Amino acid sequence: MLAGTATRTAHDAAVENLRRARAGAGAVQLGKPSSNLFRFGDRDTGAAARRLDTSALDGVLGVDPDRRTAEVQGMATYETIVDVTLAHGLMPLVVPQLKTITLGGAVTGLGVESTSFRDGLPHESVLEMDVLTPAGELLHVTPDGEHADLFAAFPNSYGTLGYAVRLVVELAPVKPFVKLTHHRYASASAASAAIERFVAAGEVDFLDGVVFGPDEQYLTTGEFVDAPMPGARISDYTGQEVFYRSLQRRPVDHLTVHDYLWRWDTDWFWCSRAFGVQHPVVRRFWPRRLRRSDVYRRLVALDQRHGASNRVRETLGGTAEEMVVQDVEIPVERLPEFLEFFHREIRIEPVWLCPLQLRGERSWPLYPMEPGRLYVNVGFWSSVAEKPGDRWAHNRLIEECVADLGGHKSLYSTVHYGEDEFWSHYNGAAYRAVKQRYDPDGRSPDLFAKVTGR
Numbered sequence: 001m002l003a004g005t006a007t008r009t010a011h012d013a014a015v016e017n018l019r020r021a022r023a024g025a026g027a028v029q030l031g032k033p034s035s036n037l038f039r040f041g042d043r044d045t046g047a048a049a050r051r052l053d054t055s056a057l058d059g060v061l062g063v064d065p066d067r068r069t070a071e072v073q074g075m076a077t078y079e080t081i082v083d084v085t086l087a088h089g090l091m092p093l094v095v096p097q098l099k100t101i102t103l104g105g106a107v108t109g110l111g112v113e114s115t116s117f118r119d120g121l122p123h124e125s126v127l128e129m130d131v132l133t134p135a136g137e138l139l140h141v142t143p144d145g146e147h148a149d150l151f152a153a154f155p156n157s158y159g160t161l162g163y164a165v166r167l168v169v170e171l172a173p174v175k176p177f178v179k180l181t182h183h184r185y186a187s188a189s190a191a192s193a194a195i196e197r198f199v200a201a202g203e204v205d206f207l208d209g210v211v212f213g214p215d216e217q218y219l220t221t222g223e224f225v226d227a228p229m230p231g232a233r234i235s236d237y238t239g240q241e242v243f244y245r246s247l248q249r250r251p252v253d254h255l256t257v258h259d260y261l262w263r264w265d266t267d268w269f270w271c272s273r274a275f276g277v278q279h280p281v282v283r284r285f286w287p288r289r290l291r292r293s294d295v296y297r298r299l300v301a302l303d304q305r306h307g308a309s310n311r312v313r314e315t316l317g318g319t320a321e322e323m324v325v326q327d328v329e330i331p332v333e334r335l336p337e338f339l340e341f342f343h344r345e346i347r348i349e350p351v352w353l354c355p356l357q358l359r360g361e362r363s364w365p366l367y368p369m370e371p372g373r374l375y376v377n378v379g380f381w382s383s384v385a386e387k388p389g390d391r392w393a394h395n396r397l398i399e400e401c402v403a404d405l406g407g408h409k410s411l412y413s414t415v416h417y418g419e420d421e422f423w424s425h426y427n428g429a430a431y432r433a434v435k436q437r438y439d440p441d442g443r444s445p446d447l448f449a450k451v452t453g454r
Contacts, residue, residue: 004080006059006073014056014073015130015138015165021052023136030054030075030163036101036297037109037412057165058102060084068171069127074104074164082261090171091257093119097264098293104164108157109412110367112327112377114206114222115172116356117199123155124359125170133162134444153434156366156426158411158451160444161434175224177234178206178260180253182246183219188336191217192376195332195355199374206260209353210247214343218247219353228254235259237266238288242278244270244350268293270350271381275299321383324348324394327410329356329375334405338378341401346394352379365430366447367408375407392416411451422448 030052054075061071065088072081078092079099085091092103096111105111106122107129119125128142131150139162141147141154154161185191191209198207198221206222228234234254237243243263246253255263267278275296276282283291303309310320324346330338332355342351354377358364361371369375387393396416402409403425409415417425431447448454 004060004076004084006056006061008061010056011059011061011073011166015132018052018054018057018163018165019132019136019138022132022134030159035301036098036105036293061166063088063090063171065090068173069168070171071166071168072103073166074129075102077102078106079262082258085171086174086258088171089174091174091261092122093125093170093172094122095261096122097269099262099265100292100294103167103169107164107167108154108159108161110156110410112354112356114208114220114354116354116377117195117207117374118202118359119172120357120359121155122169123364124362126151127168127170129154129164129168130166131162132165134160134439135441137438138165149434150438152364153366153430155364156411157431157447160447160450161438174257175226176257177225177228178222178255178257179225179228180255180260181221181223182248182251182253183221185217185219186215188214188217188339191219191353192332192335194219195335195353195376196374199355199357207355210244211339211349211351211353212248213349214339216248217353220247222260224257225254237263238291240280240283242267242270265293266291268296269352269379269381272296319388320386322386322391322394323383323414324398325381325413326395326398327377327379327412328398328402328407329369329377329410330402330405330407332374332376334407335376335378338401338405338407342378342380342398345397345401346380346384348380348382348384353377354379365427368427369408411447415451417452419448419454422452 057073057075058080059073059076060081061073063070063085068090070081070085077100078095081092081103082095094111094113094115096106096113101111107126111122128140131139131141131154133139139147139150141151143151150161183194185194198204204221205224207219209217209219211217232254234256235246236259243266272278277286277291355374356377357374358369358371363369363371384394392414395414399409399416426447435446
């Protein structure tokens with residue numbers, strides 16, 4: 001059996017074991033070996049919720065090259081899925097940036113990448129799924145079946161309506177290489193206008209960008225190619241070179257399709273610099289197998305658990321820092337306003353830009369983006385000096401600005417909305433109706449409690 005694949009018999013047995021475990025009493029959470037959430041609660045502090053063993057649900061059940069679909073277990077990571085599908089010359093329509101994001105996690109918790117300007121969000125390529133509800137029922141869920149309400153509300157529910165244990169997803173064909181072109185813009189307005197032009201033209205396969213400062217922003221367009229241009233090098237950013245720095249130094253670049261999909265994982269975008277990994281000497285001795293987002297994330301979790309870095313800062317006479325780790329979606333025409341606010345009030349650089357829009361006319365109730373409207377995901381992951389007496393001042397300021405600009409905020413990180421405001425942003429009426437149907441006894445926390453810890 002190929003690495004990363006799973007048998008139907010083993011899958012059915014694992015699902016039955018999980019269903020029986022879920023049917024027991026008490027609080028539970030998925031026993032995943034890694035997490036990409038930035039709410040450092042039960043998983044990282046060891047608080048006692050019973051862990052559900054999902055280790056047998058982490059593979060690919062099959063790939064249909066003719067239909068361009070894959071049948072995947074819910075806890076399979078995109079690293080595993082990509083390894084299997086690339087062997088067939090195919091990839092998921094949207095491959096989130098980090099290797100250990102799971103398919104089930106991306107569907108219930110959302111995800112974006114550089115195909116999202118055309119292919120939307122990961123849940124939009126789901127054709128069907130099996131969901132284990134909080135009550136312990138295993139349901140077959142499709143867009144227009146008996147449980148269509150659960151299919152629609154599952155995205156952005158973060159496991160509070162159940163866990164996807166099997167999904168069938170669409171795939172797209174690939175070529176061996178991706179040619180990258182990095183376009184520099186001197187203003188956010190120019191970059192925003194260029195985003196709209198690239199999307200309208202529909203001539204590129206990938207589109208994202210990086211803002212290094214108010215007068216230095218890059219958009220990277222990617223095109224599938226069968227071979228690099230004559231004389232062109234094929235870059236490798238898993239070694240001494242760092243991908244995001246190449247945007248400033250190399251106008252045109254080439255990567256294998258595999259390395260392109262994971263170009264951000266080696267250095268966790270640019271966040272590996274916090275551990276010194278981008279220093280040439282440190283990088284030479286930091287094992288390549290440990291240059292991964294999940295390794296860095298575990299180091300951050302350890303620091304957050306013990307508050308080590310803030311204690312060191314305060315001991316040295318400095319101030320504690322507020323973690324500002326967020327992804328927000330801003331309508332493209334409001335992007336310059338958001339970046340102007342961000343440079344003035346938050347002052348974190350670089351930040352990531354990822355254009356996205358829904359694939360079709362369908363909307364999704366718990367993350368109410370408008371069909372036909374182009375947004376830009378802005379990602380920023382760092383820390384700033386705490387304001388005295390107000391630990392989360394910068395995060396709340398960002399939430400207010402995003403709301404004022406008609407945007408949305410992803411819920412994988414800290415959330416500071418009051419309960420009424422939260423439900424006004426995430427369609428509380430729709431959520432409560434589905435929650436009542438599939439978790440009438442409240443065996444799982446509701447979405448507000450899950451993401452705020454309140």
